Amino acid sequence: MTIEIKNLNIYFNEKTKLQAVNNLSFNVKKGEIMGLVGESGCGKSLTSLAIMRLLRKNASFSGDINFLGENLLNLSAKEMTSLRGREISMIFQEPLTALNPLHRVGKQIAETLKIHTSLSKKERKEKTLELMNEVNLKDLEDTYKKFPHELSGGQRQRIVIAIAIACEPQLIIADEPTTALDVSTQTQIIDLLKKLNNKKDHSLLFISHDLDLVGDLCHRIAIMYAGHIVEIIEKLKDAKHPYTKCLLDAIPSPLHKGKDLYSIPGRVPTLSERKSGCPFAPRCPMAKEKCHEILPELLEKKDGHLVRCLYIYR
């Protein structure tokens, strides 16, 4: 087990305690690619920021994040800094904002090595070129000296990935790493992430809104809605929770041609609109009276398939 998150709660605003993430529990095993999907505002990115301890000051949190036997939420800022980039690293959505525009990209990869390893300057450069080769960049010496704006979106994201794998971390968090890229570039980056995961045996927490993409890449998938995990499954086609099913129905696919798409009525509740009971109940086609009152537990249905729905147990 690389990381285990237990009952993570994230609140905003000291007075009103608006809750953005509720009792979140899941784990990522060694070498596993875990997907975290949901619509915007469901709390998936907040979860990743909580793991990295990068939440803003106005957010408060409770719970446990156990990473290699340590609770990350209890570490001091200094201990956390030495962990970031060395044991846990992150790949962000927009590589142009993740990279410093004023430094050459090679130097930015080497910087991570400078902070976390005791390699000499020459060894760092060698290692950097090796890393750049590993993420399938071409003309290594040439690219080493380029600035971020001189590279294409795909190349930039490769640089970011090279930085992320530089210190061989145990866990990589990828937050929508391909959303800003074209489809064919997206395929290349996904293939690269798969290849690296196979080779290095690190765990990958892959955050995305794209169900099809996550279905292709991940070993296990957690689906989030309004701050709750509603389902954890291995294959999307086994989905049981009404929300997951509705989402799958709403994606245009060749089968839908000529028919109306299924659209979920209503909209995602804002933080202050969230009520007790099942978070999805107000929009759920199967909701009964009880659903509005009781928040169902996330229970195991069948080997590793967890569902949070009253309706499924009956």
Added chain:
Amino acid sequence: MENILEIKNLKKSFGNSNFFKSKKSKIAVDNISFEIKKGEIFGLVGESGCGKSTTGNLISKLLNIDEGEIIYKGKSINGLKGQELKNMRKNIQMIFQDPYHSLNPKKNIGWILMEPLIIHDLYSKDERRKKILDMLDIAGFDESFLDKYPHELSGGQRQRVAILAALMCEPDFVIADEAVSALDVSVQAQILNFMKKLQNKMGLTYLFISHDLNVVYYMCDRIAVMKDGKIIEIDGAKNLYHNPKHPYTKSLLQAIPGRSK
């Protein structure tokens, strides 16, 4: 079916020119020709930078044409000026990607929907109000929406308002430039259904520009694929999706996640 729009050998290039030299370096749209039939949804797909948005902007005359001709309902729109241009713009409307930017944050929804009617001087004051309420009804909004401001709405509601604003003057040709790309899956489905409903109701013709082949295939009757400013394949949606001819179209289709299943 008659053609509502014909595009012939359209060219557009961008580049920096200064006092000493003028150079047009980047060719954005390179000699493209196609026609769109009345009442159909015509899809334009391609990766970023292929010139699909430039094509949309050229048709709506947000950009000037370098070479070629755009014929709308049998008349060339190349040299339109003044009142004629205004009339053309009434009939050709655009929907943009990001409803957070395309709506004026300081005006309420009533004003946003009223503005196109004032600009084109349509209807009397009472009729305008009735027209706006009719349109709101189609979108499933009630009268209280008129006093709301864009920041009070969700992304999906905002995009519906942007679409309504584009349709206020009853255009017959609508250019939707990545109209659903910024939206979540469940909202995207709402907007796509809404656009189809409006098409049936008002007899619209759409030029649907997107990078998402699944969405384009779902929406469109015919699809054109663009690469580096050129159109490399035009075909009926079913044919193109299941039986692509050009290797680039094939590679695009293969890159769609979840297609292998």
